[in-house]
Amino acid sequence: MPRRHCQSFYAILAAAFLSLAPITSIAAPPLPRPAPRPADFAFIDTSIENGSPLHWDFAPDGSILVSLQYDHERDSPNRAAGHWHFRLEGKPGSSHTLVFQNFLNVWNGTSGLPVDARTACLLSDDGHTWRSEKMELVEQRVRLRVTLGPTGSLYVARVEPYRxxxxxxxxxxxxxxxxxxxxxxxxxxxxxxxxxxxxxxxxxxxxxxxxxxxxxxxxxxxxxxxxxxxxxxxxxxxxxxxxxxxxxxxxxxxxxxxxxxxxxxxxxxxxxxxxxxxxxxxxxxxxxxxxxxxxxxxxxxxxxxxxxxxxxxxxxxxxxxxxxxxxxxxxxxxxxxxxxxxxxxxxxxxxxxxxxxxxxxxxxxxxxxxxxxxxxxxxxxxxxxxxxxxxxxxxxxxxxxxxxxxxxxxxxxxxxxxxx
Ligand SMILES: [Zn+2]
CATH class of the missing domain: 3.40.630.10 (Zn peptidases)
Known part of the structure; x- marks a missing residue:
């Protein structure tokens, strides 16, 4: 069939389909309301050197959900997320709960978690002198409660960064x-x-x-x-x-x-x-x-x-x-x-x-x-x-x-x- 005829045939078919479809089926569902910003929280800065790409959001309980982004392997089911390194900013002396997620890694074709009950988190006021804080494993997530220092910011990393x-x-x-x-x-x-x-x-x-x-x-x-x-x-x-x-x-x-x-x-x-x-x-x-x-x-x-x-x-x-x-x-x-x-x-x-x-x-x-x-x-x-x-x-x-x-x-x- 010549291309011109083919296009007009499908255009007629599509118009017929749309005329039959009930109006209600194409109405968009209402968008969810965003969770409120936790008090005294300002920003997560990932623009620092070796900063991890991530998505962050607020949970209804007031915690900050930090979603790591997976790396994907070519020609493979393998994927990995486990690096985090960013600067948390807010009001000086304020406390925040971070919940890290997206740890369902695939190694050699098998699912696995890169975090466990011993997983610690590194914290630093200046990005150079680090201390280790215990985290809490919650299902496939790790949770951390942090208090921002006098400057109102804190560097957060999985392991002591080397840039x-x-x-x-x-x-x-x-x-x-x-x-x-x-x-x-x-x-x-x-x-x-x-x-x-x-x-x-x-x-x-x-x-x-x-x-x-x-x-x-x-x-x-x-x-x-x-x-x-x-x-x-x-x-x-x-x-x-x-x-x-x-x-x-x-x-x-x-x-x-x-x-x-x-x-x-x-x-x-x-x-x-x-x-x-x-x-x-x-x-x-x-x-x-x-x-x-x-x-x-x-x-x-x-x-x-x-x-x-x-x-x-x-x-x-x-x-x-x-x-x-x-x-x-x-x-x-x-x-x-x-x-x-x-x-x-x-x-x-x-x-x-x-x-x-x-x-x-x-x-x-x-x-x-x-x-x-x-x-x-x-x-x-x-x-x-x-x-x-x-x-x-x-x-x-x-x-x-x-x-x-x-x-x-x-x-x-x-x-x-x-x-x-
Ligand atoms: Zn390795």
Whole structure:
């Protein structure tokens, strides 16, 4: 049928349908009345650096409903919301109840909650000095009662934030050091530079690779790196001797765009940067991982492959994730992981242990680098809610303390030299 006839046929059909439809069926229902604004509450400001995108509303009981926004994974049912970071503003000294919702995450195709009865919230008057407050778990929500300080505002975050500006301060501090070399290995989806920090000499007999922040809500690894960097660059004979023994290669902010935008898990094209390492990463969909793969290939070609690679994360368990791909050197790898776990227990506050004997999570950096490059690699998680070895909720200072103890772990892990 010619297009002209086709259009007129449907126009006649639509007109006939509308003429038959009762008027009442197209009347809009009345709109709900908005809940009143709680007294003394002014605003939630998410424009701060690393501020989380969210929607907020008022509940009839006077509390403020904070609805996190989900990140979605490409070609997948997976979604994640768990990061919150914003500035709450109101009348000085006023009290408010915040109820956080939208925690129905999907990981590896299975529903799960990123919060539990131990979930704490971090509060700060200035955005830099933080304290931990207990939250109350209510069904699939967490509730928090806060009192605004003398300025009438309070910074609120899930975990102690580590922002792009914090990395810039670290880089400015260490750049002049003769044993520090910075290289830009590529760019993110939004064209941010991805830096690898080398600390120590290329000629050092042992090489450790560390990556943090594949998942933007998880700043623990950055605080660990801050502690480690301070320890190895301390101007002491022990620190200098350590850098004769080990060189560090650190990618501190793997998912810079996600951190800048206050996102939870994926990169801006919906890729999980701690998945897909069982094959070469796509330069279009995850330029962040592609850049790292190119860097690793160049290091391999120069005979500078890392001897140990740790991918740093936060979760609710804090374990060393030992994967088990079918590789010929699996027994040696598992033996090395057992030694690493024992040394973490010996030198740091780590008590959480390793994942069980059936654990195999293909595609993580730990598993993929072992499988494809034969590198001794693992994911190391830090419990975001609770440090069992210190019996407290974690702050950035606790993770820095862990990082300061890591050189002793690596000195013993590569046993050709005494610990500093
Ligand atoms: Zn993670």
């Amino acid at each position: 792009l500006s914090d990395l810039e301060k670290l880089l400015a501090r260490i750049r002049p050091h003769p044993l520090v070399a910075l290289s830009v290995i590529g760019r993110t989806v939004e064209d941010r530079p991805l830096e690898i920090i080398r600390i120590g000499r290329e000629s050092a007999p042992h090489r450790v690779f560390l990556r943090a922040r594949a998942h933007p809500w998880e700043p623990g690894g950055n605080w660990v790196i801050e502690g480690l960097v301070a320890a190895v660059l301390a101007d002491t004979p022990a620190a200098r001797a350590h850098l004769d023994h080990v060189a560090y290669y650190i990618l501190p902010l793997a998912n810079k765009d996600g951190v800048a935008r206050g996102r939870t898990r994926f990169n801006l094209r919906g890729v999980d940067l701690n998945r897909g390492w069982d094959k070469p990463p796509s330069p279009e969909l995850c330029p962040e991982n592609h850049a790292l793969e190119q860097w690793l290939a160049a290091m391999n070609a120069r005979g500078l492959r890392p001897h140990l690679a740790l991918e740093l994360h936060n979760d609710n368990n804090g374990k060393l994730h030992v994967s088990r791909p079918a590789v010929p050197q699996l027994a040696t790898y598992l033996e090395n992981m057992k030694r690493l776990e024992a040394l973490l227990r010996q030198h740091t506050w780590f008590t959480e242990g390793s994942t069980g004997a059936t654990n195999h999570n293909p595609g993580t950096l730990g598993s993929g680098w072992l499988e494809r490059f034969g590198i001794t690699a693992a994911v190391l998680e830090f419990n975001a809610h609770w440090i069992a070895g210190k019996q407290k909720a974690p702050l950035g200072a606790d993770w820095q303390e862990f990082g300061r103890a890591l050189p002793a772990v690596f000195t013993d892990y590569f046993p050709s030299r005494a610990a500093p």
